Amino acid sequence: MLKIMLCGAADTERVRDAFVKVVEDFGGIPRHFLSGTVNYINSATSSWTENSRESVQDADICVFVIVEEIGRITWETEVSEALMSGKPFLVLCLDKTHQRYLFLHSTFPPPVELSVIPSEQDRNLVMTLRELYHERQITVAPFTDDSFRDVLRRELSQLFRIAVGHLSERNRRGSAVPLFAEPSRLSMTDLAIARRIVLDEFEEKHKRKQALRALAARAALDEEPLYALLNSPEQGIQRLSFELLEQLYTPRPADPAFLEHLVVIANASDDVGVARRMIPIVMAIDLPGAVAALALLDLDDAGCKRRLAACLEAHEDAVAELGLGGPVAELLRACLSGSAPSDWKSRCRAYLDRLGGAPRERTD
Numbered sequence: 233m234l235k236i237m238l239c240g241a242a243d244t245e246r247v248r249d250a251f252v253k254v255v256e257d258f259g260g261i262p263r264h265f266l267s268g269t270v271n272y273i274n275s276a277t278s279s280w281t282e283n284s285r286e287s288v289q290d291a292d293i294c295v296f297v298i299v300e301e302i303g304r305i306t307w308e309t310e311v312s313e314a315l316m317s318g319k320p321f322l323v324l325c326l327d328k329t330h331q332r333y334l335f336l337h338s339t340f341p342p343p344v345e346l347s348v349i350p351s352e353q354d355r356n357l358v359m360t361l362r363e364l365y366h367e368r369q370i371t372v373a374p375f376t377d378d379s380f381r382d383v384l385r386r387e388l389s390q391l392f393r394i395a396v397g398h399l400s401e402r403n404r405r406g407s408a409v410p411l412f413a414e415p416s417r418l419s420m421t422d423l424a425i426a427r428r429i430v431l432d433e434f435e436e437k438h439k440r441k442q443a444l445r446a447l448a449a450r451a452a453l454d455e456e457p458l459y460a461l462l463n464s465p466e467q468g469i470q471r472l473s474f475e476l477l478e479q480l481y482t483p484r485p486a487d488p489a490f491l492e493h494l495v496v497i498a499n500a501s502d503d504v505g506v507a508r509r510m511i512p513i514v515m516a517i518d519l520p521g522a523v524a525a526l527a528l529l530d531l532d533d534a535g536c537k538r539r540l541a542a543c544l545e546a547h548e549d550a551v552a553e554l555g556l557g558g559p560v561a562e563l564l565r566a567c568l569s570g571s572a573p574s575d576w577k578s579r580c581r582a583y584l585d586r587l588g589g590a591p592r593e594r595t596d
Contacts, residue, residue: 233259233260250384251380265284284309285310289319293321296324300326324383329357333358373387408426447480455490491521494514515547542576557587564584
């Protein structure tokens with residue numbers, strides 16, 4: 233059954249009965265340290281702090297309540313544990329106490345030191361709610377003594393509504409994923425789901441890849457989400473985005489700024505595979521634009537030099553037809569710099585000779 237934990241100072245006793253009633257009406261199990269219904273271990277090394285962490289971990293939902301006092305363990309340990317573990321939680325505050333905070337916050341606005349506030353209880357109140365509001369951007373729901381049940385019921389209902397929404401989205405995604413193998417069958421709704429899946433950095437990688445291939449087959453991804461995928465922290469998604477770029481990016485000729493941005497991404501990446509994949513793709517998309525953009529590519533990696541030289545040679549006829557001999561010769565010279573002689577460098581020199589541009593002597 234659903235375990236819902238009431239967290240706060242000892243004065244949460246004032247709302248305990250109402251809390252228990254609402255939770256039981258939801259079919260849940262109420263937990264509260266004043267009732268002894270929390271996880272604990274008695275031993276020579278017992279710790280209230282550790283017991284509190286364990287209790288938060290064991291709960292399904294935490295309800296943090298401020299009546300008048302600020303419980304140190306609640307706001308230093310339990311809130312942090314809920315945040316770190318991703319535990320869903322609510323924060324409720326007695327309206328009179330909340331109004332007190334608003335008055336103190338406006339009377340002693342930052343950067344005024346809180347030490348000027350005479351009462352320690354008031355200082356703790358301001359410090360706690362400022363952290364919640366301004367640092368963590370957490371919503372606090374005020375309540376009165378008479379409205380606690382209604383406010384708690386409303387906030388729990390909203391939390392359950394959000395959870396049901398996530399479950400519905402999961403079900404919709406589960407229905408769409410089997411269709412990704414046949415992109416032609418995808419409806420507009422299915423394509424929208426595919427876009428949500430592929431952009432979700434927390435989704436399973438193989439599902440994101442399936443969605444990305446389907447979107448590429450249908451050319452159904454706008455430029456803004458494409459930028460996000462090309463910058464994805466998930467290496468597999470970033471690499472696949474570059475591999476499918478010719479299908480994902482449809483404007484022809486390509487926007488020069490877009491091609492330059494691809495080079496910037498490759499230069500910033502710790503994965504040399506990104507640059508190596510990018511080189512043939514940008515040439516296939518727009519050869520003149522690619523030649524201009526690739527002049528900005530960092531060529532510290534020998535594999536990138538080899539790939540660039542080979543791709544330029546593969547486009548030799550188009551280079552001649554488009555009159556790109558000058559900038560291509562510059563790229564070939566860059567490829568020849570640095571590393572020891574090899575078969576590919578011999579081919580590179582031969583192509584450069586055909587362009588009429590022998591390698592320049594390096595001065596570095």
